[in-house]
Amino acid sequence: MTTQQYRLQNLSCANCAAKFEKNIQQLQTVEEVKLNFGAAKLTVTGEATIEELEQAGAFDNIKVVPAKTRVIEQAVPFYKRRENILAFIALVFVIIGYSATVWGEQYAPYLFAVAIVVGGIDIFKVGFQNLVKFQFDMKTLMTIAIIGAAIIGEWEEAAIVVFLFAISEALEAYSMNKARQSIRQLMDIAPATALKKSIHSDHTHELEVPTEDLQIGDIIIIKPGSKIAMDGRVVSGRSTVNEASITGEPIPALKEVGADVFAGTLNEEGALEVEVTKHVDDTTIAKIIHLVEEAQEEKAPSQKFVDRFAKVYTPLIMLVALAVAMIPPMFTGDWQHWIYQGLAVLVVGCPCALVISTPVAIVTAIGNAAKHGVLIKGGVYLEALGHVKAIAFDKTGTLTKGTPAVTNLYTHHETRLLEVVSAVETKSQHPLARAILDYAFTQKVTVPSVTDFESVTGKGAKGFVNGNVVYAGSLAWVSTLVDIQPEVFEQAKVYEEQGKSLVAVSEGNVFLGLLAIADEVRDESKAILQQLHALGIEETVMLTGDGQRTANAIASTLGVTNVQASLLPDEKLAAIQQLQQKHGGVAMIGDGVNDAPALAASTVGIAMGGAGTDTALETADLALMSDDLTKLPYAVKLSRKTLRIIQQNIVFALSLKLLALLLVIPGWLTLWIAIFADIGATLLVVFNSLRLMRLDK
Template identity: 55%
Template sequence: MSRDEHVAVYRIEGLSCSSCAKKFEDNVNHISSVSNAKVNFGAATLTVCGIATIQDLEKAGSFDHLQLVPKHEQFEKKAWYKQRQYQQLLLSTVFLLSGFITHMIDGEHSQFGILFYILATLIGGSTLFVEGIKNLIQLRFDMTTLMTIAILGAFAIGEWSEGATVVILFAISETLERFSIDRARKSIRSLVDLSPKEAWIRKDGEEKCVPIYDVEVGDICIIKAGQKIAMDGRVIKGVSSVNQSAITGESIPVVKQLGDEVFAGTLNEDGYLEVEVSKKATDTTLSKIIQLVEEAQANRAPSQAFIDQFAKYYTPAILILAILLAVVPPFFQGNWLTWIYRGLTVLVVGCPCALVISTPVAIVTSIGNAARNGVLIKGGVYLEELSAIQTVAFDKTGTLTQGKPEVTDFLSFTDKNERSLLEIAMTLESGSTHPLAAAITRYANERLIIPQENVESFQSHTGKGVEGILYGIRHFLGSPSWFENKLTPEVTSKITSYQQKGKTVVLLGTEKEILGGFAIADQPREKSKQVIQELNRVGVEHIVMLTGDNEQTAKGIAHHLGIKEVKSDLMPEGKQHYLKSLRDTGISVAMVGDGVNDAPALAVSHVGIAMGGAGSDTALETADMVLMADDLEKLPFAIRLSRFTKRIIGQNITVALGLKLLALLLIIPGMLTLWLAVFADMGATVLVTFNALRLLRSK
């Protein structure tokens, strides 16, 4: 595709089976003005490279009555009785019942009865026959081919009522399938519906309502209480509680005030806000989530790829089995009509609908449900990988901890008072951006300490600390290793005791002595310990913490959280090497980090999990899975969901194949009729779909 080539995305209404999706994709690719087309079955979208009208595209999908609209538009809701497929189904059902009644009155060979059955078949199965005969000519064997042969064969041997009944039941089956697939896609469509289609903006002193795609970066959006926020942006006026559950999965509203970031699709609950727009409608966080979820559903899981490959050989095998059953036994027993009938029944039973749909419907439902709960999983492959995770590795800072160090203890080793020492420390650190410096500055500010204006000969030493001359004396503020030759047993003992509690010690001293210091800790997140326990309960027994902190501090935090294994003093490449060594031993490992510093480690793990994707483009792009809020509790939920999904897929495949096998065994002794075969196929399809819909209930 060239850079300048026209690309359009459409939503599809009525797409109910993956084989139909493939056929539709092939048909669109045969349009001369289209260079490439791709159908995403899970999201029910079509991406077209080239120029094609909606009429051309709908013509390509006429075999399944598909309708299309541009991606950002909504389908016009029609009452069911106004839709053509339902009108055809209703009319053909009337003719079928008329045929039954006529036969009951005039006998089995009534010409009027046969006419009614033919009309019922032509009206209810017209699309089916057209596609089936086309496929037969092209030697393409799919569901429509099998059904067409079976129905025409039934008419050929005089089974008029059964042939017509098969058509009607097949149409009902497709209707139920379409309904259940739409339920599965409900999770994505609910995301699409979250964002308002219009926004109130103030421009040139005038307030007006405009479509969101006309809003520009820098425009001022006005959001009143009870309204949804239409665009991503920054609050420039007002204070309000905003419900962000649509983006982050958090149920508790967050207070937004001057300078805070807000997201499209979230709800302004009780205040007035003015927001300066920071992203266009196509680039908002919600738009990216929807796009990534839809792309995720197009990424096939390993089990789905296997089923697709299996179905490729399964359908021709069923056709061969039907021919053998119809031809071989009569050579030995005679009774050709009976065995031809049974062969036709094999064709109906052999339709691979339930089998082909068993996996994608579960993947679609699971990924959609996860997105609604603030967990973005980028494909079926990661969903399946997550279910098999044996080890979870956590970055410490900002993941298990809050990422904001705070002074917990002040240390004094001299007779100078705390305020004078704080004044020296704050003055030395006032120009530094280091997180530990910020912690000391905040601690001093809370005690109303004012720094001195001038520090003479100020120097910063990377990895050690800072120094400068105050009151004519050279002062040093930094790590204990910098003061190694001045450490007394008393000071060393104090430092060790704090480090064992997971705290970092910063010392203040002169060239002659140590004056005091600060014990600083990056406090663990409130729920980190609970999450570690929950992961153990769901069967993830090997949990390791990776950090660049020193060993004593790292072990102190790990002990508090209940983590047994710690790897400390690691640079980003060190984390990557450690995870690679785990992978090389065959262990399935997930890495949880912030998506920026931990990008190498996230990339090498089986599943890279980024924290706080809301507002972070890097996290959304680099990780395989994103926890949209800084909420680790979503991780055990995601693992449970992935395992539930894998169980559902296993159950669906077992049910689909098991019912097919049972039905095939019942055909040989003649215990299954054509229309009962359709019931078996329809039952299996509906059963696996509704079984997959159980995933919507996972919270």
């Protein structure tokens, strides 16, 4: 059995999607079918032609296109759409019908009947098919209500209901397309073709080829102002590249030979030659699209609740409608009035607004997050992040930059100190050597050569520079070799209390000074923690393998509420479990590799630097694509706003319908009110959900 994936067009109704999926499942050659309503994507296992699939969706004019085929959807103007033309013709006949009540009342029912047939032909086609199969969706209920209204002589209202329903269908289609826009924008990011460098007989040619035909190792040419077609590594050229489409980071990144680039990013002023490192289906943008679509498909807890509720709600409404139509007239004798009321109950009771209340919010939020460089793996994690009360942070590479750097010099001979210590450190393998050399480079220090270099285990290193012996290492060791003033030890104690590592340096018999080195705190970390506390996060915890003194120094600088130091990976896991017992929901943010156990155990695991990092994309529940911690408060804010909107949607959908149903008691419910309640509830939840598209960081 083969599995094929397709993109769907004209899929705007959740009930229609369920029916379409059921129709395909009934095909004898189909083993399994999976329909992702949010992403408008279909996965079919088995043998089924596109014609057969489109026939299964013919009731709603659903079009099926292979997933890998790039199709530019032609935007059909509102006034050219068939359903809208029919709705307009129906409106014309409704207006003429109303005018006929003045100049020829006997003709009015016929004019309203024409409006009903023209405007409702698509409704009736599906409605009758469903009735035969005892399938009850909105179109079935509408068909029963309209025909029932016509039978009892309510031609005028039946015609108006048909027109209003047609308008609501058009608006629902528009709003769902708007919600899916973020996915389409992601799909359109990467070019479909690339300029491949081809060498024949010492001549270089540029061939434009589809990205699907490129192989790993091929060289593609990226001209200034063009988009990069594939993930790869720069082999020639130098340029800045705008990576906002992948990472959400607006500041262009400098790319030189050896730098990685991503498909869909924009090359700015320079020309580049890039060696392809991934196939088209494995590029970062392809993975993001796939994960976002999966995320939109996965049902959040609220959506599961709504689905369960709708299964009970729909048959219950039908029973209520039947009771309203049958029981009161047994006592009053007014069958026409109460049958009319029962038909109105059928219309108002359709669960469209309730069913769509959650998925449209989830689809919109996850799409918006992807656009801002935050990849959320599913509605369940989006909701869970909205409930967390505590966030645990790995220190190195998350709250700090992850690389040691020289922060202070304590010396009267700065240039001389940097020259001799850099000379010795050029031969050293110590982790702090790189920080010293980087700092010397930024200070434009000329580094002399070193001879007779020797590493002294646990103490430091020594060598001869310009004929003088130079010692670089711990203060305790250097103090046994040369005389050091008491104030140096006092300053050293201050640096150590700040969590900094020290390198003492002497030349010959002269003590030159101290270098203080630390893993620098990210500039934005403190402000981010303050924002999280303002958003209602009760506890921020720093988990680190570093010593207690260093951890405390950084924690006091940042303002975290709790710090746990000297932790091994299994101890970080235990710390997360303790936090969960205390708070319930806990998020953990780390690098996605070293912190894997803690990330997996947390309610929501958040990985830093997802772009190009397969581990982060695959293991985390949420990834910050640009290694940008400022996206964390945005993600928390988005999740909380999504939760609020879902709750509002459910309340809106049920309240409007309940209000309309209460009008049955005094007998005031009309088909007009019923259709307005249904349309109003549906449009209200959709447009309320679309507010999530406007949330910015």
